[in-house]
Amino acid sequence: MKVYLAGPDVFLPDALEVGRQKTEICRRHGLTGLYPLDNAVDRAADDASLQIFKANETMMDQADAIIANLTPFRGPGADAGTVYELGYMAARGKFCLGYSNDPAVYADRVRRSTKVTAQAGHLVDADGLTVEDFGHTDNLMMIHALDLYGAPLVLPREKPVDIWHDLTAFEICAALAAARLISA
Amino acid sequence: MKVYLAGPDVFLPDALEVGRQKTEICRRHGLTGLYPLDNAVDRAADDASLQIFKANETMMDQADAIIANLTPFRGPGADAGTVYELGYMAARGKFCLGYSNDPAVYADRVRRSTKVTAQAGHLVDADGLTVEDFGHTDNLMMIHALDLYGAPLVLPREKPVDIWHDLTAFEICAALAAARLISA
Numbered sequence: 044m045k046v047y048l049a050g051p052d053v054f055l056p057d058a059l060e061v062g063r064q065k066t067e068i069c070r071r072h073g074l075t076g077l078y079p080l081d082n083a084v085d086r087a088a089d090d091a092s093l094q095i096f097k098a099n100e101t102m103m104d105q106a107d108a109i110i111a112n113l114t115p116f117r118g119p120g121a122d123a124g125t126v127y128e129l130g131y132m133a134a135r136g137k138f139c140l141g142y143s144n145d146p147a148v149y150a151d152r153v154r155r156s157t158k159v160t161a162q163a164g165h166l167v168d169a170d171g172l173t174v175e176d177f178g179h180t181d182n183l184m185m186i187h188a189l190d191l192y193g194a195p196l197v198l199p200r201e202k203p204v205d206i207w208h209d210l211t212a213f214e215i216c217a218a219l220a221a222a223r224l225i226s227a
Numbered sequence: 228m229k230v231y232l233a234g235p236d237v238f239l240p241d242a243l244e245v246g247r248q249k250t251e252i253c254r255r256h257g258l259t260g261l262y263p264l265d266n267a268v269d270r271a272a273d274d275a276s277l278q279i280f281k282a283n284e285t286m287m288d289q290a291d292a293i294i295a296n297l298t299p300f301r302g303p304g305a306d307a308g309t310v311y312e313l314g315y316m317a318a319r320g321k322f323c324l325g326y327s328n329d330p331a332v333y334a335d336r337v338r339r340s341t342k343v344t345a346q347a348g349h350l351v352d353a354d355g356l357t358v359e360d361f362g363h364t365d366n367l368m369m370i371h372a373l374d375l376y377g378a379p380l381v382l383p384r385e386k387p388v389d390i391w392h393d394l395t396a397f398e399i400c401a402a403l404a405a406a407r408l409i410s411a
Binding site (some may be wrong): 096126128130156 | 359
């Protein structure tokens with residue numbers, strides 16, 4: 044089983060090393076991890092970002108499953124590129140797994156950067172925009188895509204010290220993918 | 228042509244009125260706008276969020292196209308639910324359109340909330356995470372999905388005073404969908 048390894052990990056200073064660790068965990072579980080940075084793209088080329096898009100899409104099309112790192116990235120929610128890829132894989136009928144190294148519910152995540160108040164029976168932020176309050180960690184589209192097309196979002200009991208390098212939750216996803224492989 | 232109207236508009240205090248205006252603009256262009264809040268979901272039910280997911284997915288499956296409001300939401304990038312839906316529609320081969328009422332490039336958006344510096348030839352934020360610097364307004368996955376599967380992201384020349392209620396860029400997307408309908 045080929046697994047697309049989506050996540051903002053590609054933005055880490057040691058992105059290649061994290062990819063190496065993730066593909067090694069996959070290998071131990073009998074899976075082939077496909078990591079975006081394995082693409083040979085000339086990042087100085089004029090059309091570098093289009094090349095990256097096409098290479099990522101090709102990898103997704105080759106993969107049977109996705110493990111999406113939905114740890115909050117520059118705000119209360121997951122990285123946009125990763126979320127796009129989860130939607131893409133769900134629509135293609137692939138096996139969808141994901142984890143977040145921040146187990147806080149969404150309203151509490153929003154509270155870290157803005158005031159959240161109750162108005163007329165629902166929560167709103169300082170701009171008056173509704174704050175989703177279903178007890179999930181992130182937007183319901185991602186949460187239920189995982190529920191219905193793979194397995195519920197994997198969360199650590201407590202936020203690990205190093206949210207960008209702790210791969211415990213990732214390894215649980217790899218084990219879930221391997222279990223699916225055996226049952227298929 | 229049925230068009231799914233994705234966006235964080237559903238979180239506005241006047242979400243229903245914005246949906247009414249968007250579906251009216253669609254009607255004037257010969258399109259049928261499908262707005263998430265048109266779903267009859269019991270928001271007090273235990274499984275309300277799952278009902279919303281399923282209703283949104285049904286609307287997406289009925290639609291021929293998506294117009295995604297990718298205006299930054301609680302951070303430098305687009306709303307996660309909207310981005311998920313764009314990925315879903317792209318993978319289903321639907322016609323993909325989007326707009327953002329904030330024309331600032333991504334690096335400048337990130338600068339609003341954190342320090343961005345150049346290190347070893349690329350930009351990083353205060354946490355040392357790479358800041359995409361391809362001159363796009365948001366993550367390359369969304370930008371190129373629109374380029375390849377619909378039309379380039381529609382941006383106003385200047386940020387409108389009311390980014391949540393100005394529908395000029397939305398109407399350009401509706402006109403693009405209508406033009407596609409005539410040419411098809």
